[in-house]
Amino acid sequence: xxxxxxxxxxxxxxxxxxxxxxxxxxxxxxxxxxxxxxxxxxxxxxxxxxxxxxxxxxxxxxxxxxxxxxxxxxxxxxxxxxxxxxxxxxxxxxxxxxxxxxxxxxxxxxxxxxxxxxxxxxxxxxxxxxxxxxxxxxxxxxxxxxxxxxxxxxxxxxxxxxxxxxxxxxxxxxxxxxxxxxxxxxxxxxxxxxxxxx
Numbered sequence: 219x220x221x222x223x224x225x226x227x228x229x230x231x232x233x234x235x236x237x238x239x240x241x242x243x244x245x246x247x248x249x250x251x252x253x254x255x256x257x258x259x260x261x262x263x264x265x266x267x268x269x270x271x272x273x274x275x276x277x278x279x280x281x282x283x284x285x286x287x288x289x290x291x292x293x294x295x296x297x298x299x300x301x302x303x304x305x306x307x308x309x310x311x312x313x314x315x316x317x318x319x320x321x322x323x324x325x326x327x328x329x330x331x332x333x334x335x336x337x338x339x340x341x342x343x344x345x346x347x348x349x350x351x352x353x354x355x356x357x358x359x360x361x362x363x364x365x366x367x368x369x370x371x372x373x374x375x376x377x378x379x380x381x382x383x384x385x386x387x388x389x390x391x392x393x394x395x396x397x398x399x400x401x402x403x404x405x406x407x408x409x410x411x412x413x414x415x416x
Contacts, residue, residue, distance in 0.1 A: 220301035221381040223265065223393050225258050227294060230402045237409040247291055249408035254289040256404050258296025261396040262286060265298060265384065268392040273378045274310050274325040283380050298393075300384050304375040307333070307354035316341065319354045323376035332356060333374045 227250050231238070238246040266284065270277045287297040310321040312335060319333040333356050336344040355371040383389060 220299060221385045223261075223298045223384065223390070225254055225261065225296040225397045225401060227254060227401065227405065230405060233402065234405055234409060237406075237413065241409060241412045245412050246409075247294065249412055250294050250405065251289045251291060253401060253404040253408045254294055254296050257397060257401045258286070258288065258298075260400060261296075261393050262298060264392040264396050265389055268387075268389040269380070269384060271325055272387055272389050273305075273380065273383050274322045275305065275378070275380075276309070279309055280380070284384075298384070300381050302380050305378045305380070307374045307376050308352050310376055310378075312352070312354050314344070319374070321354065321376065323378050330354070330356075330374060 231250075238249075241249065262284070266277065266280050269275075269280050269284075273280070283300050283302060285299045287293075287295070287299070289296050305323075307319060307321045307323065307330065310323045312319045312321040314320075314335045315329060318329050318331045319335055320327055320329045322328075333354050335350070335352065335354055336346050354374040356374045357371045
């Protein structure tokens with residue numbers, strides 16, 4: 219699954235038609251490219267900040283998950299793309315408790331009933347398994363009789379899907395706010411610099 223956020227100058231170019239014509243096509247494209255790149259970088263900073271808060275993931279995880287295509291002379295778009303599925307509870311600062319694992323998915327700490335991170339009986343004989351790599355698990359087997367089905371389990375997931383979170387809530391609002399507020403001003407700034415150099 220993947221989603222995109224993008225910035226283009228389509229909605230504001232008409233406002234600057236005279237200035238764009240005055241600098242010529244080559245410089246006009248250069249001005250638009252610079253303005254879109256500058257605005258996109260500012261929006262990216264706000265998106266990463268908002269997405270970190272909205273998902274509960276660490277900033278480094280979000281930075282790795284988001285790909286950016288900066289504008290070029292021929293493609294005047296700033297595009298942020300992310301892909302991925304349901305994130306494991308491992309990435310949300312998990313802690314094992316008697317009721318289950320406590321993790322901070324969606325920025326709110328809660329206990330996921332029946333999940334575990336270590337092997338053995340609670341509380342005294344719990345053992346850290348090196349090959350589990352800090353994962354959180356949920357039993358899938360039938361555990362009605364003691365010992366049967368105890369070795370059947372799967373990774374527990376958080377419900378956080380980065381692509382879905384990127385295009386809704388405070389993250390999308392942060393992107394739109396920066397794009398709407400700053401792009402026209404930045405285009406005016408870049409064109410002003412070019413016209414002032416004449």
